Amino acid sequence: MMKMKKLFGLAAMLVVMALVVAGCGGGQTPASTDKKEDAPKEGTGEKLKVAYIYVGPVGDAGWTYAHDQGRQYLEKELPNIETSFVESVPETPADAERVLTDLVNKGNKVIFATSFGYMDSVLKVAKKYPDVIFLHCSGYKTDKNVGTYFGRMYQPRFLSGMAAGKQTKSNTIGFVAAMPIPEVVWGINSFTLGVKSVNPTAKVKVVWTNTWYDPAKEKDAAKSLLDAGADVIAMHQDTPGPMQAAEEKGAFSVGYNTDMRQFAPKAVLTGPVWNWGPYYVNTVKAVIDGTWKSEQYFGSMADGIIDLAPYGDMVSEDVRKLVDEKKQAILDGKFEVFAGPIKDQSGAVKVPEGKTMTDEEVLNMMWFVEGVDGSIPKK
């Protein structure tokens, strides 16, 4: 029996360690904005309860952090609501469905689900609770009480690509990419188009991590790109891991989600960022006013849901000017990122001169433009 005790101890240790590691991953404590104590008792003058489920911890300094900034903004702007969130919820139905149901049972009337993987869970739970409004970020399925929302991230991505294309000396730019899904693919494409618009000889080398949130893995992926000759690292991940890898190597980087200069001040040129707050305020307002309708919201830079982060000190005045001009053109509706001619990797023209890709086409984009060095895993 002795041996069994040892083994048991080992197993126990593994499980406890797993919990602790998961705990550590959580990082920071969430801002204690949950004013449970102030919440009025059921019945009179009830506040509207709004809840969020996050795929990562609010301290990820990236994707989830950006959403939580939006949540805090919402709470500040609209006095008569109460928000809460559940973080680090796995994208499996086993947990996601329960957490969503739990939030409904707690009296939440509007629920934002902020990761693609929640899509089917959201639809399933939404069917059971038709009087609760669900908003699913980055998905493509809607229902009477389910809307989706996302932003035309390809706009600021294109701009950040211009900055990167101007900065690179080796003409090799690394891109740490999460999952081979359209959202990431068109992100890489718009970035590459931006690079090529100022530096036609540069290449964008792609590495897949198959994870949204794994700081160590993302950092390693960036290192492998740096070793392969990249001197600028761009990314589509939830954490600043790749930025730090670039900083350590003395290379440059393009952030994502939030202004990432604080994590790698010498490396970060700029980056496309989310600004969810205004959208959250408008949506919840619409719910309160009774004007909300299910839709597929796809916001642009002009709407303010996305933007380009402030430039790092190393970005020269000339480059700033060049990029700012393009930004203004986008804001004015004078420039379209996915306007022809656009060639794919084989050199074949996919979008002919004079044509612009429709939203539908962009959202289903599963091919790389010319200049991308990498491949999309085939079925």
Next chain:
Amino acid sequence: MGINDILVEMKGITKAFPGVLANDQVNLTVRAGEIHALLGENGAGKSTLMSILTGLYRYDQGELAVHGKKVNFNSPRDAIAEGIGMVHQHFKLVSTFTVTENVAMGSDSWGAILKLDQIEKKLAAFSMEYGLQIDPKAKVWQLSIGEQQRVEIVKLLFRGADILILDEPTAVLTPQEANDLYIVLRKMADEGKGVIVITHKMQEVIEHADMVTVMRGGKSVATVPKDYTDETELARLMVGRELDLVHKIETGAPGEVILQLQEITAVSDRGHKALKDVNLIVRAGEIMGIAGVAGNGQRELAEVITGLRPISAGQITINKVDMTNRQPLDIIKAGVAHIPEDRHNTGLVPNLDAYENILLKHYLDKDFRKGPFILWSALSQYTQTLINKFDIKLSVPEAPVKAMSGGNLQKLLLAREISMEPNLIIAVYPVRGLDIGAIQAVRGLLMEARREGKGVLLISEELDELFLLADRLAVLHEGELMGVLEVEKTDIEEVGLMMAGKKGVKGCA
């Protein structure tokens, strides 16, 4: 220390455990420069005495002086501080570490771990001085048993021990390795160290020791210089309590041959030959006794017959059917009952209850199963019958049998085995550790089995038991049969000599 100075002096050492007087007025004197053999059968009190010397036990009465200083050690640490070191039968080495690392760990000071290269140099010096060749960088698992033993000795030397105790050091060695060992031991003695060798091999004592102390029944019966004694005397001293006048109550009526072993050779767990060309016959209606000092192949003999150990050469025939290297289940089905040496963990399962322990040999029995299911009611009825018939005392049959006394455990085991209606019973040390009442009951059961015409192979270390029960006697020594004797026509002297390794005059049966 000069040659001949007294290193250890034990006077009237007495140590009692509950119910046992393990050491009774033992005297032992070990001088610098001598190899002192401590001779005796199992249970004679050698281990207890050495445990006192190495600080594992405190003695109750008597006097122990080491280096002329009176001591009664509180812990092994105290003994080590006095320069006493012991090489156990089972080595205490970390097999994935190198020789040097093992020596460093054994040195009892953490600083040593940091000075591995210094230790290596010292090891080289030792090998020069004593002829202890070992590669300091070798990992222990790569070493032969003999080399591992050298590592143990070096560990002691490194700690500065000048009183070395070796427990059965040659039991695991080849004859060549044994010789080399004694050359090393002699050199150490010549350097002024005292060497105590625990053994029961008389040959070795005569060849290598300077002094011999013989122990029997917890007492030191004699201390003699080797030159003034011989194997015959030592054998008598070791075995030789005057036999209580044994009146054979009954003898057998040997019939058909049930078990025949031809030229059996088998290897022990440690990989050396445990049985060499053994020929033996057991007939129906007789008790065949196997005598010998424990550890001379008895266990392997029983295992070979019952299918628990494969043989590398020879043939085993049971009831005229060739059963060489068959599975234990086939042997059981052939009607062989087995009362193993280890009744607690082999013959019985301590954590199971009486029913389940009876089931151990009946689980395939049609009487006790229906399809995949056990017929618990039939089994409990049968168990109750056995409990009554064999007068087994237990609180409830549903309790784990580990709660039962040794005698009742053995009766339970015997009840199961004998009631299987076997042709042949292999009984290994069946009365070891039992009290008088239980001993008589067990012996009675064996005699009854003989009366019923069963063949019995009785392995025992008690000569009087063998003389009382057996019709014929075979003596095992280092895996060889020294001869087969008619009990009526031999005496304890002859058996003692054969146990010491003298071939019998009458040859093998």
Next chain:
Amino acid sequence: MRLITLEKRMSPIPMAGMVIPVISIALALLAGGVFLALSGKNPLEIYFTLFQSAFGSSYGFSETVVKAIPLALCALGVSLAFRVQLWNIGAEGQFYMGAMAATWVALTYPEGSRWVVLPAMFLAAAMAGGLWGLLPAIPRAFWKVNETITTLMLNYIAIFWVDFLIYGPWKDPNGYNFPLTAPFELGATLPSFGTSRVHYGLILALIAALLVYIILKYTVWGYQLKVVGESQRAAKYAGMSIVKTILLVMLISGALAGIAGMTEVAGITQRLQQGLSPGYGYSAIIIAWLARLNPWAILLVSFLFGGLLSGGFSLQSMGLPAASVYMLQGLILFFILGGEIFNSYRLKWIGGRS
């Protein structure tokens, strides 16, 4: 100098099986309470929420059962192996293999009716899980290769194999390249009770517990397991085949975990995807041990464990960050496991040495 030492108990304390876990849990809650109070929360409120959300409502209760089903099946599997001193820590991999095999059936026969597809998925899962248990059993039985390491390593192989399939050949053609298989057709989904998510896997778990109980208590084979587990020497002495026992036990042990994988894909996710198991196979080891390998106790402990896991997320809405919830769960486990030692040991005050 140490003043307190652990001493082996000569006799187990009466009712230890009940008393010690209860005391351990009390201590765990106490320690957790201090931690919560320090971070400015009301421990009583938090504990009440935990209990309430895990067991207090019919919804919470049903969700706890949902978690308990795979835990119980895996724990029953490993308990059989543990009984014969085989340290199968590969339930996680066996679970994934079962899920994979079931998915293969579901994707290959999308048109099939429930009556055909579900039994086929069940069999495929049991066979795949069983094979994954058998694989390390073969070197163990014949060459004494330590099964702790091999079963653990096979976990990774199984998980990466599943990854390969969902990133590659089995990827949902309509899933925008997301690493998921296509959702199962109705024929490949396990029905559930009422509107809850408690699926018919529950029945399988209950049957499995009953079967394990019957095998151990009433069958010759169960008896052989007991003997082999207690003393291999006695088993050999009695003519039992250790090799056969090892192979068979690991086969069944793996099959049970494989079935757990099938119920999870067919009952809950209804497709194969990453992160299917949040460590069910590892938690099962702890559950089997806490339940002292007793099948009925395994059901109970799985249920409690399920509550701890499922209740955790609702604590977040009390303003407790995910990290703190994991720590609280870890703390509770730590105390329960730590308390185990007092079943066989007791504290002894030794003071200074005389």
